[in-house]
Amino acid sequence: MTEPRGPVDSSRVPRFAGPATFARLPRLDEVTRADVAVVGVPFDAGVSYRPGARFGATAVREASRLLRPYNPALDVSPFATQQVVDAGDIACNPFNINEAIETIQEAATGLQADGTRLVTIGGDHTIALPLLRTVAAKHGPVALLHFDAHLDTWDTYFGAEYTHGTPFRRAVEEGILDTEALSHVGTRGPLYGKQDLTDDEKLGFGIVTSADVYRRGADEIADQLRQRIGNRPLYISIDIDCLDPAHAPGTGTPEAGGMTSRELLEILRGLAGCNLVGADVVEVAPAYDHAEITAVAASHVAYDLVSLLALKEAP
Template identity: 80%
Template sequence: MTSSENAPRGPVDSSRVPRYAGPATFARLPRIDETGGRADVAVVGVPFDSGVSYRPGARFGGNAIREASRLLRPYNPAQDASPFALAQVADAGDIAVNPFDIGEAVGTVQDAADALLDSGARLMTLGGDHTIALPLLRSMARKHGPVALLHFDAHLDTWDTYFGAAYTHGTPFRRASEEGLLDTAALSHVGTRGPLYGKKDLDEDERMGFGIVTSADVMRRGVDEVTDQLRQRIGNRPLYISVDIDVLDPAHAPGTGTPEAGGLTSRELLEILRGLADCHLVSADLVEVAPAYDHAEITSVAASHTAYELTTLMSRQIAEAREKGPDTD
C-alpha cells in the first residue's frame, strides 16, 4: 500500500474551487513540477499536426482535451477505481516540437518520451496528429522490446508514403513494422472502415501482421465478444494503445481531420477499453482531436473520457503491481 507520506497528490477539489477556475491541467491534476518531478503516469501533450493529409488543427487538440477534462471526477465507477489515489498522475505539459521539420519533431518527441519513461512514468500522450505514434513506439520498444499494439482508428495508417514523404499521420505503423518495434503476433486495428486506395492496402497490412476488427464487426458481434478476441490476441505482452479519435463516428467526434461515416459510438469505445483491464498496458496515446471543427466540444469531451479510462487502467495496474511486490511491473 502507498504510505500516507507518499500518497499521490490528486486533482483540485471542485467543491472548493469551481471547475471553470484555475489552470486547465488534465483532470485538474497537479503539474509534474508540483509533484517533485515524480509521476507514475505522465499526461503529456504534443501540439504537432504537420503530418496531416487533409484538415489541420490537431496541434490544438491536447489543450482542448485538458479543458474538457475539467468535468472529470476522481472516482471511476465503471472500473470501480479512484485512479488518482492509486498512482501519482501528473500533467507533464507539452513537448515543444518544430512545426516546420517533421524529422526533427519526431526526434524531439522520442527524446522527451525516453526521458519520461526513464523517470519511471507511463505515458498518456495527447496529440497532435498520428505521426507522433512512431517516436512513441520507438521509446516503448527501447524499454520493453517489441510491443503489442491496439490501434483504434477509422484508417489503417500503414501506407508507405504521401507525396513521397515517409513520415506522416498515415504511415506511422508501416515505419514501426519496418523498424521491428511491434510484436507481430499481437497487432490489431479496431474500428476501421471507409474506402481504401485498393485491395492491396489490406494485403500489405495483413503481411505486417495486423488483424482487423471493423466498426461493422463491433456492431454485429458486440463489445464483449470483440473485447474477448482482443484480449486473447494480446495475452500478457506489453501493450501499447493508440487511439485516433476518428475511430468514433462523426456524430460522436466531428472535430477531427479525416472523418469517416459509420464509426464506433463513444460508449462502444469506452466499454472496449474497460474490458482490457487484465492486459499489461505500458502507455497510450490519443490523437487527431481538431477543436476548430468541434461544435459544442463533443469530440473533446469524448477524448477526455477516453484518456480517463486509459489512465485508470494504468493506475490500477501500477497499484496492483505494488501490492505484489518489486519486479512485477
C-alpha cells in the same frame, strides 16, 4: 512514500476556474514523483487533409475539467492509487517532421526515464512512431491496439515516409512491434485498392471493423483482443476518428459509420488487467468540433486509459 496528490477540490475551486491541467491534476513540477504523466504534443504537420490537431491537447485539457476521482465502470480511483500529473506539452518543430519526431522521442524518453508511463494527447498520428520507439526501447517489441477509421500502414505520401498515415508501417519495419499481436479496431470507409488490405495483413495486423463492433458487441470484441494480446507489453493508440462523426466531428479525416463513444469506452474497459505500458489519443481538431463533443469524448478516453494503468498497479 507520500500519498498521491489528486485533482483540485471542486468544492473549493469551481471546475471552470483555475489552470486547465488534465482533470485538474498537479503539474509535473509540483510533485516529487510521477507514476503516470499526461503529456501533450501540439503537432500536426503530418496531416494529409484537415489541419488543426495541434490544438487538440489544449481542447482535451479544457474538456477534462469535469472528470472526477472515482471511475465506477472500472471500480478504481486512478488518482489515488498512483501519482498522475500533467507534464505539459512537448514543443517540437512544426516545419520539419523528421526533427519533430526526434524531439518527441527524446522528450518522451526523458519523461519515462524513472519509470513514469505516458498517456499522450496529440497532435496527429505521426507522433505514435516516436512514442512507440520509447516504449520498445524499454520493453522490447510491443503489442499494439490501434483504434482508427484508417489503417495508417501506407508507405509514403508525396514521397514523405513520416506522416499520420504511415507510422505503423514504419514501426513494423523498425522491429518495434510484436507482429503476433497487432490489431486495428474501428476501421471503415473506402481504400485506394484491395492491395491496401493485403499489404496490411502482410505486416501482421488483424482487423476489427466498426461493423464488426456493431454486429458482435463490445464484450466479444474485447475478449478477442485480449486473447490476441496475451500478457505482452501493450501500447494502445487511439485516433479519435475511430468514432463516428456524430460522436467526434472535430477531427481531420472523418469517416461515416464509426463506433459510438460508448462502444470505444466499453472495449477499453474490457482490457482491464492487460500489461499496458503506454497510450495516446490523437487527431482531436477543435476547429471542426462543436459543443466540445470530440474533446469531451477524448478526455473520457484518456481518463479510462489512466484508469487501466491504475488497475495494472493495484494489488
